[in-house]
Each structure stands twice: as C-alpha cells, then as structure tokens.
Amino acid sequence: xxxxxxxxxxxxxxxxxxxxxxxxxxxxxxxxxxxxxxxxxxxxxxxxxxxxxxxxxxxxxxxxxxxxxxxxxxxxxxxxxxxxxxxxxxxxxxxxxxxxxxxxxxxxxxxxxxxxxxxxxxxxxxxxxxxxxxxxxxxxxxxxxxxxxxxxxxxxxxxxxxxxxxxxxxxxxxxxxxxxxxxxxxxxxxxxxxxxxxxxxxxxxxxxxxxxxxxxxxxxxxxxxxxxxxxxxxxxxxxxx
Amino acid sequence: xxxxxxxxxxxxxxxxxxxxxxxxxxxxxxxxxxxxxxxxxxxxxxxxxxxxxxxxxxxxxxxxxxxxxxxxxxxxxxxxxxxxxxxxxxxxxxxxxxxxxxxxxxxxxxxxxxxxxxxxxxxxxxxxxxxxxxxxxxxxxxxxxxxxxxxxxxxxxxxxxxxxxxxxxxxxxxxxxxxxxxxxxxxxxxxxxxxxxxxxxxxxxxxxxxxxxxxxxxxxxxxxxxxxxxxxxxxxxxxxxxxxxxxxxxxxxxxxxxxxxxxxxxxxxxxxxxxxxxxxxxxxxxxxxxxxxxxxxxxxxxxxxxxxxxxxxxxxxxxxxxxxxxxxxxxxxxxxxxxxxxxxxxxxxxxxxxxxxxxxxxxxxxxxxxxxxxxxxxxxxxxxx
Ligand SMILES: Nc1ncnc2c1ncn2[C@@H]1O[C@H](COP(=O)(O)OP(=O)(O)O)[C@@H](O)[C@H]1O
Ligand SMILES: [Mg+2]
Numbered sequence: 001x002x003x004x005x006x007x008x009x010x011x012x013x014x015x016x017x018x019x020x021x022x023x024x025x026x027x028x029x030x031x032x033x034x035x036x037x038x039x040x041x042x043x044x045x046x047x048x049x050x051x052x053x054x055x056x057x058x059x060x061x062x063x064x065x066x067x068x069x070x071x072x073x074x075x076x077x078x079x080x081x082x083x084x085x086x087x088x089x090x091x092x093x094x095x096x097x098x099x100x101x102x103x104x105x106x107x108x109x110x111x112x113x114x115x116x117x118x119x120x121x122x123x124x125x126x127x128x129x130x131x132x133x134x135x136x137x138x139x140x141x142x143x144x145x146x147x148x149x150x151x152x153x154x155x156x157x158x159x160x161x162x163x164x165x166x167x168x169x170x171x172x173x174x175x176x177x178x179x180x181x182x183x184x185x186x187x188x189x190x191x192x193x194x195x196x197x198x199x200x201x202x203x204x205x206x207x208x209x210x211x212x213x214x215x216x217x218x219x220x221x222x223x224x225x226x227x228x229x230x231x232x233x234x235x236x237x238x239x240x241x
Numbered sequence: 242x243x244x245x246x247x248x249x250x251x252x253x254x255x256x257x258x259x260x261x262x263x264x265x266x267x268x269x270x271x272x273x274x275x276x277x278x279x280x281x282x283x284x285x286x287x288x289x290x291x292x293x294x295x296x297x298x299x300x301x302x303x304x305x306x307x308x309x310x311x312x313x314x315x316x317x318x319x320x321x322x323x324x325x326x327x328x329x330x331x332x333x334x335x336x337x338x339x340x341x342x343x344x345x346x347x348x349x350x351x352x353x354x355x356x357x358x359x360x361x362x363x364x365x366x367x368x369x370x371x372x373x374x375x376x377x378x379x380x381x382x383x384x385x386x387x388x389x390x391x392x393x394x395x396x397x398x399x400x401x402x403x404x405x406x407x408x409x410x411x412x413x414x415x416x417x418x419x420x421x422x423x424x425x426x427x428x429x430x431x432x433x434x435x436x437x438x439x440x441x442x443x444x445x446x447x448x449x450x451x452x453x454x455x456x457x458x459x460x461x462x463x464x465x466x467x468x469x470x471x472x473x474x475x476x477x478x479x480x481x482x483x484x485x486x487x488x489x490x491x492x493x494x495x496x497x498x499x500x501x502x503x504x505x506x507x508x509x510x511x512x513x514x515x516x517x518x519x520x521x522x523x524x525x526x527x528x529x530x531x532x533x534x535x536x537x538x539x540x541x542x543x544x545x546x547x548x549x550x551x552x553x554x555x556x557x558x559x560x561x562x563x564x565x566x567x568x569x570x571x572x573x574x575x576x577x578x579x580x581x582x583x584x585x586x587x588x589x590x591x592x593x594x595x596x597x598x599x600x601x602x603x604x605x606x607x608x609x610x611x612x613x614x615x616x617x618x619x620x621x622x623x624x625x626x
Binding site: 059062064065084085088089091092093097099103105106107108112115116117119120164 | 243246247250251254528529532533534535536537538539540617618619622
C-alpha cells in the first residue's frame with residue numbers, strides 16, 4: 001500500500017493516554033500508555049475482556065471524561081484541554097452517541113428524541129422536521145415517530161438512538177456495546193445500520209463490543225487488555241508500547 | 242418548547258407521587274392562608290382605626306372609669322373636633338360562647354365619628370326615639386338571625402341583672418374589613434338604670450372617643466388632654482385608637498405569635514416533603530441528565546429542568562391552595578361567628594401564599610438541581626446498568 005509513503009492524516013491522534021481511578025485510597029490504573037490513530041472514515045472495533053477499560057477509552061475519545069495524562073487531538077484540536085463549556089459544544093457538533101441501553105428520554109417520542117440535539121442548533125422547526133424525518137426514515141422507523149421509547153422494542157429504541165446520533169451530522173460516532181442488550185436479529189439490524197453510517201455517510205465510528213459478529217463489521221479491531229492496546233490480524237493501525 | 246415539554250412530562254411521570262406532593266402543597270398553602278388570616282383578623286380593629294381618632298381612658302387601668310364631667314373639658318381642648326364616650330357592657334346573650342362586643346354609647350356623636358357604620362336614616366331615627374333601642378351589626382344579625390323589631394335580652398356581668406333591648410336598626414360596613422359584629426345602645430339608658438337600681442356608680446364613662454381636626458396634631462392633643470387631668474383623682478391616658486387597639490391585641494400577642502410560627506412551620510414541613518420528592522426524582526434520572534450533558538446540553542439546562550419541574554408543581558399546588566382558602570375561610574368565618582369580627586382573606590395573604598409557594602419550589606430544587614448539574618457524565622451514565 002502506498003499509504004506507507006503518504007499516510008492519510010489521522011482524524012483522531014491519541015498520544016500516551018493514561019487514566020486511573022481511585023478506589024478506597026488505592027489508585028487503580030485502567031489505561032497506562034495508549035497511543036492510537038483513527039483516520040477519517042475508519043470503523044474501529046474495540047474489544048477486550050470486561051473491565052479492561054474499553055468504555056473508559058471510548059469516553060475519553062468522545063470527550064465525556066478527562067485523562068490523567070496524554071493528549072487526544074481531534075482534527076488538530078487537543079480536546080483534553082477544552083473547558084467544560086467548549087467541550088460540550090464540541091461534542092454537540094462532532095460526536096454522535098450510541099449507548100448499550102439506548103439512553104432515550106422516556107418522556108419524549110421517537111421524533112422528539114431524535115430532534116433533541118437539534119434544539120441546540122439554530123435550525124428552524126421546519127428544518128428540524130425535515131432532518132428528523134430523514135433520519136428516522138434512514139433507520140426504518142418513519143412509522144414509529146409518535147411512539148414513546150416504552151412502546152418500542154429494544155432494537156427499535158437503539159435505531160432511534162442511532163437516528164439521534166447522526167441527526168446533527170457529526171463526524172464521529174461512538175458506540176459502547178450497541179448490541180449488548182439486543183437479541184440476534186435486532187443486533188444484526190443495528191450492525192447493518194452502523195455499517196451504512198460508515199460506508200454510505202462516511203462517518204468515522206469507534207465501537208466497543210464483546211460480540212464477534214459485531215466486530216466483523218469493523219474494518220479494524222483493537223484489543224485492550226491490562227491497560228494496553230494490541231492490534232488484531234487485519235488492522236491498519238499500529239500499537240505502540 | 243422542548244424544555245417546557247420535558248418539564249411538564251417529567252412532572253407527570255410519577256402521577257401518584259406528583260399528585261400527593263401537590264395535595265400536600267394545597268393543604269399547606271391553604272392552612273398557611275387561613276392562619277395568616279386569623280392573625281390578620283386580630284389586628285383588624287387596629288388597622289381600621291382612623292388616624293384622627295383618640296381614646297382617652299383611666300391612666301391606672303381600663304377597668305376604672307372616668308367621670309362624665311370630663312366630656313366638656315376634653316371638648317374644650319384646642320384641636321378637638323368632637324367627643325363621644327362609651328362603656329363596655331360585657332353582657333351575655335343566651336350563652337357565654339356567643340361573644341360579641343356591646344357598647345353603651347352616646348349615639349349621635351358616636352355614629353357621627355364612625356362613618357363606616359352605615360345605618361339607614363329612618364331606622365336610626367327610630368333608635369334615637371327608643372331609649373331601650375339598640376343598633377346591631379349585619380354579621381351579628383346574621384349569626385343569630387336577628388331582625389329589626391326583635392327583642393334582645395342580655396344578662397349583665399359588669400352591670401348585673403337582665404337587660405332587654407329592642408333592635409331598631411342594623412348597620413352594614415362601609416368596607417369589607419368593617420367590624421359588623423357589635424351591638425350599640427344608649428349610654429343614657431345604662432346610666433339611668435344604674436342610678437335607679439342604686440348599684441354601681443352613676444355618671445361614669447368607660448372611655449372617651451376624641452376626634453381631632455388634624456391627624457398630625459394627634460400627639461399634641463393627647464398630651465393636652467392628659468395635662469388637663471394631671472394630679473386629679475382620675476388621671477387620663479390618651480392615645481390614638483390604633484395604639485389603643487394594639488394594646489388590646491398585645492395581651493394576646495403570644496397566641497398570635499404562636500399562630501404565626503405554626504403557619505411557617507407548615508410551610509417548612511411542605512418544603513421538606515417537596516425537597517425529598519425532588520431529590521428522589523433527580524436521583525432516578527441521573528442517567529438522563531448525564532445523557533443530556535453528553536449530547537451537549539449545559540449543566541444550567543439540566544438544573545433548569547429540575548427547577549422548572551419543582552416550580553410547576555409548586556405553582557399548581559399554590560393555585561389550588563389559594564383557591565381553596567376562600568371557601569374554607571368562609572366556612573371558618575361562619576363557624577367562629579362574631580368571635581372573630583372580620584375574617585377576610587386579604588390580598589396581602591394571597592401574595593404571601595404565592596411567595597411561600599415560590600420559595601418552596603425554588604428551595605426544594607436547589608440541592609437536587611446542583612447535584613444533577615454537576616454530575617460527571619461518566620458517573621451518571623453508569624447509573625443506567
Ligand atoms: N468511575 C469509576 N470509579 C472507579 N473505577 C472505575 C470507574 N469507572 C470504571 N472503573 C473501573 O475501571 C475499569 C475499566 O472500566 P471500563 O472502562 O468500564 O471497562 P470495560 O468497558 O472494558 O468493561 C474497571 O475495573 C472498572 O471497575
Ligand atoms: Mg464498558
């Protein structure tokens with residue numbers, strides 16, 4: 001590959017990232033020295049045993065947690081140095097979230113849940129409607145717009161969450177075990193959707209998963225164990241100790 | 242828009258919990274209003290006192306009278322427009338619990354001074370003609386279903402024996418806060434009877450009521466009156482009617498203070514209930530608040546959701562509580578009859594009720610609101626699993 005000569009610039013450059021938790025006066029290191037590049041358009045799967053720090057790493061990348069050391073450059077901006085307000089704005093414009101338990105607002109309909117991030121923008125109600133309808137059509141839930149989360153199956157809820165994740169057209173989608181709570185069939189639907197977000201919409205995706213089948217969708221898989229990253233067979237990334 | 246939707250739907254999420262909280266608020270706000278109204282009623286006499294009116298009484302104590310002869314001397318003081326006088330009768334109508342004030346007055350000067358007692362002219366003339374006649378207030382008439390022409394027997398306490406009066410007129414109040422629970426009859430009739438029965442002292446006056454020409458001169462005139470009788474057998478104490486009334490209220494002030502404290506204790510209790518509800522609510526929703534923050538919503542937005550919900554509940558409770566105060570107040574007023582002459586839920590009380598509800602709504606949301614606003618996103622999200 002000619003990429004060796006002129007590597008595509010990384011969208012996310014993680015350098016020497018470290019994070020530990022304090023538990024009862026004891027410091028428990030979770031991530032020790034993570035260095036990783038994610039290029040624009042990548043679909044990266046993060047695997048590893050439970051408690052290995054996958055969620056911790058994902059949360060740092062998504063800008064909802066702060067590391068103890070190291071940097072995370074997103075498109076050249078070190079997000080670890082942003083203040084709370086700036087980081088919130090950055091997330092609103094840049095990151096789409098997909099959670100294991102969907103995290104929809106139970107009091108809002110599917111439509112309103114998807115619309116929620118757009119209320120932070122200057123879009124008119126009309127424009128918002130067009131976006132929300134398109135996003136719900138994309139996830140195949142046009143017929144379910146007026147339903148509340150409790151009236152939807154887990155798979156449908158996760159698809160609503162995916163529509164919410166892409167509504168403000170973020171460059172990065174982070175997904176923490178998005179199929180972890182779903183049956184086979186729903187999981188397959190959700191994974192197919194994630195794949196489309198990556199291939200059709202060009203979204204960069206970082207997805208934590210336990211699931212082999214889920215991992216197959218990713219173009220690259222990294223393993224996290226004992227605070228360190230290692231590459232799998234068919235990955236483009238390199239891991240640095 | 243989305244904000245209001247979230248607030249209102251969140252408030253209705255646990256219908257029973259919200260309903261019970263609102264119910265508590267309704268009871269608390271209504272009780273607070275009633276207790277405040279009772280306190281207000283206590284001061285009603287003082288509040289309705291005219292600034293130009295003075296009361297001259299025996300300096301030693303109200304139980305000692307003053308000679309009738311003081312009348313003309315007081316009238317001669319510069320700045321005095323008119324003088325009237327009254328004796329407290331303290332009779333019992335049927336049953337001691339039927340308390341209402343009975344005053345033997347000099348009718349012409351008295352009703353000339355108390356212009357807010359509206360007496361029909363014909364009836365008043367009939368009253369003047371009948372020395373055993375009486376004028377009673379509308380509330381008193383309604384309480385005991387009395388009408389003009391009825392005979393009203395009183396059992397005397399200060400003035401022993403049975404006294405029979407014929408109701409010749411019923412007065413209405415010029416204002417809502419005018420006391421219409423009183424009974425008036427002729428001072429002359431009282432005096433003659435005392436003379437005739439040969440018991441007690443005749444020609445003795447309980448208090449003098451003095452109308453001054455200028456409210457600004459009230460203090461000066463008071464001093465002049467008291468100076469007149471210094472070193473006499475019956476020295477006088479003259480003060481404004483307002484001060485005189487407050488002096489009465491002072492005797493029962495401990496009770497009024499207790500009622501006032503209880504009214505705020507009620508508010509404190511509902512605040513505790515409400516704060517507990519909001520804390521419970523916010524704790525359950527930490528994951529949602531964390532999600533909102535992850536999506537880019539500010540801590541202030543999250544806090545505002547909780548404040549909004551708390552205020553919405555408080556507003557509904559306050560509105561219903563205030564609305565309930567009026568019918569319950571009417572019922573209460575009927576029950577206590579003439580014991581509390583003026584029982585009116587004032588605009589000030591309603592404002593105070595609204596203010597208390599607002600304070601409860603805000604205060605209940607402070608701790609949960611701060612907690613939700615400050616929750617670390619990753620901690621909040623972990624609360625889901
Ligand atoms: N807030 C926290 N406080 C203390 N320990 C934590 C906290 N969050 C995560 N951990 C610990 O850090 C380790 C990694 O957690 P996590 O990133 O959630 O792992 P994974 O997602 O791979 O299962 C675990 O041992 C977990 O118990
Ligand atoms: Mg995890």
